[in-house]
Every structure is written in structure tokens, then in C-alpha cells.
Amino acid sequence: MNRTEFQEIPHSGCTLTVNIATFDDGRRGIQYGVKHSAPTPFSVYAIYASAEGVPQEICPMGGMGVPLPKRPTRNSRLIFIGCDRESFFGHQCPKCDGYWRSTSATTPWPMVCPYCGYSGKSLEFMSEAQLDYIKACCEHIAKLQEGPDGEYEISLDKVTDEINSSRTPNLFYTQQSQQSQYCCCECGNRDDILGKNGYCSSCGTRNDLGVFKSDLEKLGKKLEAGSSPTEVLKDAVSSFDGFVNAYRNQLASRVNFTHPKRKRFVKMKFHDIEETIQLFSEIYDINLSKGIEGKLEFLNKLFQRRHIHEHCAGHIDKKYVEKTGDNAVKIGQFVTENKQDVEDFLKELLVVGENLHREFHEIIHTQQAEPIIAEKEKKERIAKYNKQP
Numbered sequence: 118m119n120r121t122e123f124q125e126i127p128h129s130g131c132t133l134t135v136n137i138a139t140f141d142d143g144r145r146g147i148q149y150g151v152k153h154s155a156p157t158p159f160s161v162y163a164i165y166a167s168a169e170g171v172p173q174e175i176c177p178m179g180g181m182g183v184p185l186p187k188r189p190t191r192n193s194r195l196i197f198i199g200c201d202r203e204s205f206f207g208h209q210c211p212k213c214d215g216y217w218r219s220t221s222a223t224t225p226w227p228m229v230c231p232y233c234g235y236s237g238k239s240l241e242f243m244s245e246a247q248l249d250y251i252k253a254c255c256e257h258i259a260k261l262q263e264g265p266d267g268e269y270e271i272s273l274d275k276v277t278d279e280i281n282s283s284r285t286p287n288l289f290y291t292q293q294s295q296q297s298q299y300c301c302c303e304c305g306n307r308d309d310i311l312g313k314n315g316y317c318s319s320c321g322t323r324n325d326l327g328v329f330k331s332d333l334e335k336l337g338k339k340l341e342a343g344s345s346p347t348e349v350l351k352d353a354v355s356s357f358d359g360f361v362n363a364y365r366n367q368l369a370s371r372v373n374f375t376h377p378k379r380k381r382f383v384k385m386k387f388h389d390i391e392e393t394i395q396l397f398s399e400i401y402d403i404n405l406s407k408g409i410e411g412k413l414e415f416l417n418k419l420f421q422r423r424h425i426h427e428h429c430a431g432h433i434d435k436k437y438v439e440k441t442g443d444n445a446v447k448i449g450q451f452v453t454e455n456k457q458d459v460e461d462f463l464k465e466l467l468v469v470g471e472n473l474h475r476e477f478h479e480i481i482h483t484q485q486a487e488p489i490i491a492e493k494e495k496k497e498r499i500a501k502y503n504k505q506p
């Protein structure tokens with residue numbers, strides 16, 4: 118999709134209805150409702166906030182006719198928060214301050230920050246601008262309460278505009294699109310994050326494997342279309358380096374360890390498969406070569422070949438022969454790669470990636486079963502429905 122990074126996503130056209138009535142005993146009651154008129158898909162969630170505009174709890178909406186749960190305090194206001202025009206909701210991490218958008222407004226399970234992996238209740242992830250918006254809504258309601266009984270409408274877009282005019286652009290309640298939109302392959306949640314790599318904010322699964330897989334598929338297609346195998350090999354190693362780098366950074370920042378090779382590990386580039394496998398195994402007991410033990414020699418050769426192409430203009434050097442034991446070439450000989458080898462290389466590299474992803478989540482327990490099971494059940498229901506005559 119052709120998207121403009123960091124563009125503002127305009128608010129989605131939504132009106133809050135406030136019905137104020139006075140009971141026989143003199144008490145005043147408020148009923149809330151929400152209307153939507155813009156021609157874009159719309160979803161909304163509700164929270165209870167104190168009269169001063171401090172969020173108290175998420176208010177689950179059970180649908181037409183289902184009574185709302187009891188207000189946490191007598192003066193609690195019901196505030197509706199709508200999605201933007203791309204059906205996303207904004208979130209901000211209380212730990213690392215990172216901002217992202219996702220299709221999950223709130224989750225019954227803890228929400229996970231895509232950047233640092235912190236997990237907590239959905240309410241903890243409200244942005245400053247959303248908090249301003251809630252406060253402004255509460256102020257409007259307080260003013261209406263001072264007036265006569267009746268049914269009133271508050272344009273939530275207008276409230277948003279009032280906040281935005283007094284705010285710097287990065288604090289807009291109006292959401293900002295980020296750099297990478299992806300759909301989680303485990304739970305189906307869509308996230309829009311800064312950069313390429315992160316945790317799914319709903320189920321906590323890293324998205325890197327999906328990104329890496331798609332990179333490798335694109336390289337496979339390039340190879341098929343006649344691109345130079347040598348160039349594809351170079352690109353594949355560079356993609357592998359970026360992929361492993363994301364997991365290394367998370368491990369290094371989240372798992373305290375005092376291994377003598379830590380210094381080397383936190384700085385290393387992943388251009389040498391033997392050293393990569395060895396360090397992950399020594400430091401974290403992660404086995405990257407599971408299932409491809411017989412292919413390690415081949416993988417090592419192609420990694421070393423990449424080094425030759427990148428740094429020696431394709432001419433074999435002494436180090437290459439020492440590292441690979443490859444007797445089929447002579448020092449000083451110019452080499453190129455063949456399509457079949459690079460095709461095999463892409464396949465084996467994916468297995469290394471899958472091993473890393475799986476074992477990483479055995480150490481970093483951000484993955485949550487509920488959304489993954491819910492998605493699986495949804496897919497099964499759809500498949501069953503589609504099979505019906």
C-alpha cells in the first residue's frame with residue numbers, strides 16, 4: 118500500500134448524546150449514547166472516567182439491550198473513544214513512551230508494547246492526547262449538567278479540534294500513521310509501528326519472523342526472475358543480520374546475564390553463521406541449527422562467500438579457505454554463485470530463523486495464549502461455515 122509515513126489520520130465523525138433528566142426526588146441522572154455519521158468503518162470503545170476526567174476502567178459494551186456494568190463511582194462519566202478513519206486506535210507505552218496504532222482498542226488480556234515488550238492493562242496505554250480528550254469531554258458534560266434537563270449532542274470531532282489547536286502535532290488525539298503496518302500471523306491483530314520490527318500488541322508474538330519470511334520470499338522471486346544469485350546472497354545475509362539483530366537486542370536488554378562473551382555478543386554482526394550459532398548456544402542455550410545439522414557446512418560456505426563478494430570483489434582469500442576447508446577453489450580465484458545454491462541457502466536460512474523465533478519465546482514470555490486461541494477458533498468457524506452447502 119502506498120502510504121505517507123506519519124501522516125495525520127483525521128478523526129472519524131462521531132457524536133456523543135447526553136440525556137440529562139431530574140428524578141422526582143431531585144437527583145439528576147445522565148444517559149449516554151453515541152452516533153456515527155461518516156461513511157468510513159467505525160468502531161468504538163467506552164471507558165468510565167471520574168468527573169475530573171481521570172480514566173477509571175474500561176466499560177465492556179455487550180451490545181443492544183445489554184445493561185452496562187455498574188459505574189465505579191457515583192459521578193463516573195461514560196466516555197466513548199472512536200477509531201480513526203483507518204480503523205486504528207492509538208496507544209502510548211507508559212514505560213518507553215513509544216507510540217503505535219492497532220486495531221485492538223482494548224484487550225481482555227494484557228496489552229503488549231511493540232517496542233519494549235512491557236505488558237499491562239489497556240488503560241495504562243492511553244496517550245497524553247487521549248487523556249486530554251477524555252478530560253475535555255468530562256468538562257463538556259459538567260457544563261451541560263449545570264443547565265436544564267434535555268437531550269444534548271457533543272461533536273467528538275469538535276472536542277478533538279479544540280484539543281489539537283492547543284497542542285503540538287505529536288500530541289494530537291487524531292492518530293498518526295507510523296511506518297510499518299502488519300497483521301499478526303498468530304492472532305490477526307493489526308499494528309502500525311515505527312520501524313519494521315516489534316511485538317504484536319495483542320498476543321505478544323514478535324513479528325520479525327513474518328517480516329524475514331516475506332523478505333526471503335521476495336528474494337526467491339528475484340532469483341526466479343533472473344537476478345544475480347551473488348546479489349541475492351548478499352541481500353539474504355543482510356536481511357538475516359537485521360532479523361537476528363532484533364532478537365539479540367531484545368535478549369540483551371531484557372535478560373540479565375554476565376557471560377564473558379556478552380560484550381562481543383551485543384556488538385556483533387550476524388555475518389558469520391558459525392559464530393552466531395555458537396554464541397546463541399553458549400549464552401542462551403538457543404539451538405539455531407535444529408533440524409539442519411547436516412547443512413551447516415553448506416551454510417557456512419555461503420556465508421563466507423558473501424564475505425568474499427562484499428570485501429574481496431569476489432576473489433577467494435586465505436581466510437575463506439581456512440574457514441570453509443573448500444578445496445574446490447584456489448586463493449585468488451574469482452567466483453560467482455549459482456542459482457540452485459542460493460535457492461537452497463534461502464530455505465536453510467528460514468529454518469535458522471524459525472528456530473530463533475521459537476526458542477526466543479521460550480525465554481521471553483510475552484506470548485499470550487488467549488488471543489491466539491481466539492483467532493484459531495475464529496478461523497475454524499469460518500472454515501466450517503464455508504464448507505456448508
Ligand SMILES: [Zn+2]
Pocket residue numbers: 210211212213214215230231232233234235
Ligand atoms: Zn514500551
Ligand SMILES: [Zn+2]
Pocket residue numbers: 301302303304305306317318319320321322488
Ligand atoms: Zn498477535
